[in-house]
Amino acid sequence: MSKNKVQYTEDQFIDGLRTGDNEILNALYKKYYNIVLKFIVNNSGSQEAAQDIYQETIIVLYENVQKPGFELNCQLQTYIYSIAKRLWLKQLKKNSKTFLFKDDDENEVVDVTEDVTAHETKEAELEKMNQSLAELGEPCATLIKDFYIQKLSMDEIAEKFGYTNADNAKNQKYKCLQRLKKSFFELLPVEQIERK
């Protein structure tokens, strides 16, 4: 049992989520899990499903608070519950399972269609990137990440991957990115567009 819990206000939760405060994320995560858990296990879900849905719910919330001018028009709990419910219903429908839906009377629900749809579009895009990176394989995936995410220089990459010089590394990176681009967009590589 956690004792001496710091109590945060909803505004503090939202601000903390926006700024990436780990402690607040932690507290927020713990605070609302049970309500989602209860809902999912009451509606044909397992504990694992509850965990997945809850984490996706927190991601939707996280995405939304990053939006400029984000304002919550209901209680945080209501918002979280509504998102979780929508995500879970979609999943149940997708798996075309028959299920007994026991709505919790005490829990208010708000319309989150827009937020969830926006999230799903994003999620699909990111999922595609994950797939493309997986197909790309090694050393390409790491090389690409090192350059575009870690911002390593070509010299550092040459050293790390054992290329003779930065130009070689750059050629490798070029080839890798072409492949990634092709698989991600499923389009012709940009090279076919006129060269300078």
Add this chain to the structure above:
Amino acid sequence: MRPIDLFDDYLNGELSANDAAEFEARLNSDPTFANAFEQHKTLVDTLNRNEKRNAFKNKLKAIHASAFGNDAKIISIKTEEGFVKRYGKTVLVAASTAAIVVLSTVAAISPGVKQTINDFTELSFKVSASNNAVVEGIKEGARQKPLPAPANMEGSAFALNNKGYIITSSHMVKGADSVFVQNGSLERTLTEVILIDPKLDIAILKITNADITKKWEVPFTFHQKPTDIGETVYTLGYPRKDMVYGEGSLSSLSGYSNDTTMYQISIPVNPGNSGGPLLNDQGNVIGVIRGKITGAEATGFAIKSNEILKSISSITVDSIRTELLSQPKKQALKGLKRTEQIKRINPYVFNVLVYKKDI
């Protein structure tokens, strides 16, 4: 220069001022080039967002593991229709899997205690084959209907309040497929496991059939404060098929291995007593029987009532917390003779029957 290299150099600010200006001019005049650049930016941007998303997901997983643990088993109580048809009498079929709130994921017993855990006996009653034979033998003559299958584990429990909630030991219901309660006034009734606090070793069950519990008038309340040493205490439980009374005094304010969530009591407790109430003279619940030191006959341990209330108060689901904390209004037992108290308590102390698939 290949477009990709040019794009990267531009984005990384590595083009000279002249080249950058030329680059921008070309973006304005050459839609195909501008298009390819946009695509490149989208790709790099998606890469970065993807990385952040994956990191955030991992963070959530880590939070979950540390907050709710991987060892926090949620017991899924599934109704087995066949089982109910074969053995149930007035049993009720729960409509779905039970909603369970796990209160705590801390290991059941702190590391220091673990080393000497062998001395500590949790008092649930593992029903062995020979035991059944004895029970069956005794009942042989009187039996008319086929008996239900013997439970895998038995113990005690008692009503928490008038809303059909029942408290027992978590070590007993751990891994259960179904949990039934019964006593002299209640036939075998299926319950749902609502909550488990493995740290305190308590579990809360609920009788889902409101018809059974609507007339409940639980005569005792949970004592809010710790009790004093020396107070006369008693317990009721089901170490065997009939309820057994035990009396003694509160001998220490800490329990096994100086655990301050428990009292030590001088009541001989036996397997099956686990989950039973510990009451004081006024008939208030001051604890829940948890265990004893192996081999020591007149030393028992009970989880303090105030610790249990504290644990319930920390539930974050408002509706569940409020329901569980609801206590009978009056203390109906104050001033009554012990025998009279017991008569009133009797219907609210239960024998718990736990069925497990794998033991």
